[in-house]
Amino acid sequence: MAVSERTAAAVENGSFIRKMFERGNELRKKYGDDAVFDFSLGNPDAPPPAVFEEKIIECVRESGANKYGYMSNAGYPQTRAVIAGRVSKEQQTRLTADDTVMTCGAGGALNVVLKTVLNPGDEVLAVAPCFMEYRFYTENHGGVFKTVPAAADFGLDVDALEAAVSPKTAALIINSPNNPTGRIYSDESLKRLGEMLLRKRKDTGRTVYLISDEPYRRIVYGGRTVPSLFDKYPHSVVVNSFSKELSIPGERLGYIALNPAAEDAERMRAGFVLCNRILGFVNAPSLMQKVIARLPEDCEVDISVYDRRRQTLCKALSEIGYEYAEPEGAFYLFVKAPSGDDAADCERLARYNVLTVPGRGFAYPGWFRVSYCVADKVIAGSIPAFKQAFADCQGGKS
Ligand SMILES: Cc1ncc(COP(=O)(O)O)c(C=O)c1O
Numbered sequence: 001m002a003v004s005e006r007t008a009a010a011v012e013n014g015s016f017i018r019k020m021f022e023r024g025n026e027l028r029k030k031y032g033d034d035a036v037f038d039f040s041l042g043n044p045d046a047p048p049p050a051v052f053e054e055k056i057i058e059c060v061r062e063s064g065a066n067k068y069g070y071m072s073n074a075g076y077p078q079t080r081a082v083i084a085g086r087v088s089k090e091q092q093t094r095l096t097a098d099d100t101v102m103t104c105g106a107g108g109a110l111n112v113v114l115k116t117v118l119n120p121g122d123e124v125l126a127v128a129p130c131f132m133e134y135r136f137y138t139e140n141h142g143g144v145f146k147t148v149p150a151a152a153d154f155g156l157d158v159d160a161l162e163a164a165v166s167p168k169t170a171a172l173i174i175n176s177p178n179n180p181t182g183r184i185y186s187d188e189s190l191k192r193l194g195e196m197l198l199r200k201r202k203d204t205g206r207t208v209y210l211i212s213d214e215p216y217r218r219i220v221y222g223g224r225t226v227p228s229l230f231d232k233y234p235h236s237v238v239v240n241s242f243s244k245e246l247s248i249p250g251e252r253l254g255y256i257a258l259n260p261a262a263e264d265a266e267r268m269r270a271g272f273v274l275c276n277r278i279l280g281f282v283n284a285p286s287l288m289q290k291v292i293a294r295l296p297e298d299c300e301v302d303i304s305v306y307d308r309r310r311q312t313l314c315k316a317l318s319e320i321g322y323e324y325a326e327p328e329g330a331f332y333l334f335v336k337a338p339s340g341d342d343a344a345d346c347e348r349l350a351r352y353n354v355l356t357v358p359g360r361g362f363a364y365p366g367w368f369r370v371s372y373c374v375a376d377k378v379i380a381g382s383i384p385a386f387k388q389a390f391a392d393c394q395g396g397k398s
Pocket of ligand 1: 213253
């Protein structure tokens with residue numbers, strides 16, 4: 001067999017998100033676009049800010065030798081300086097360009113960080129529900145992935161995390177605002193998390209690297225903000241991307257920002273740069289790096305579009321009787337499966353051409369995810385189906 005057993009198994013199990021997306025394509029072929037209500041993917045649909053495209057044109061029109069050439073594996077110094085300024089404000093800690101590395105999206109950044117910190121058999125913890133690519137990214141680099149359930153309100157359960165940290169734990173990944181719950185972890189809980197990790201470091205003699213995956217940091221509602229982390233735990237690193245905040249996931253631009261106070265910071269930086277290269281990314285896309293360096297600091301998509309959809313969906317689903325976690329950020333609604341069986345409830349919805357993702361695809365069965373980065377008409381058109389599926393479930397119809 002040419003395909004490795006591990007890859008064959010991964011292909012077989014696939015991702016629930018991708019499976020639902022494929023199912024959507026089949027249904028669209030059969031019933032037409034307007035009859036399918038696809039809430040499966042987190043593909044941002046708010047248009048990128050106009051200035052983003054203006055800056056692309058500006059960069060393309062400029063002449064210069066090696067305009068699209070290789071650069072230092074860490075990225076253009078000017079772009080890294082812009083990122084350092086941005087993260088310094090978010091993290092209440094002064095970073096320099098040297099603390100940052102430009103990457104191919106947050107996904108690329110996570111792979112680079114994990115490759116840098118993992119020895120074979122080391123464990124990586126994440127808070128469930130979570131983005132399940134973390135498992136693949138961990139296994140890519142010989143690590144063992146484990147999830148620890150969030151608290152009942154989907155905030156951090158620091159006691160449960162404390163119980164899970166062992167001498168084998170190399171890293172903990174947190175994601176706030178969270179995909180799929182939309183929860184923002186509170187300042188207080190991050191403080192407790194930092195204290196716990198420092199305590200554990202004393203007990204086990206091993207430093208757990210805290211990786212904060214923040215692609216939704218700027219997609220927050222009701223005037224909320226995402227608290228800083230670097231001032232709460234030194235051995236920390238932020239990974240982020242422009243995929244969601246500028247609606248450019250296909251352009252693959254992200255970054256790593258290292259807490260300058262982290263243990264072994266000098267060697268970590270060198271590790272990130274090397275791993276960015278030897279994973280085959282070499283460097284992040286050059287044109288996008290140039291564009292990002294020229295954008296105004298507060299440049300992001302108009303998130304009022306997502307906020308409106310969030311409110312419409314929450315109101316409609318709660319009127320029907322569904323329970324859900326009130327999203328504080330990102331563009332996902334995590335809904336409690338009315339029958340308790342997330343796969344059965346998603347299947348019931350799919351029979352009415354409504355596509356959602358079962359919570360087991362986020363290591364959290366019993367719930368399902370509805371992604372609301374979709375047109376208003378998709379939300380409006382889906383409500384009768386959500387109603388019918390709920391009634392079927394109450395009536396015991398499978
Ligand atoms: C929580 C989370 N982390 C990372 C990513 C990957 O983002 P990128 O497109 O920047 O690689 C996603 C994408 O959906 C995500 O939801």
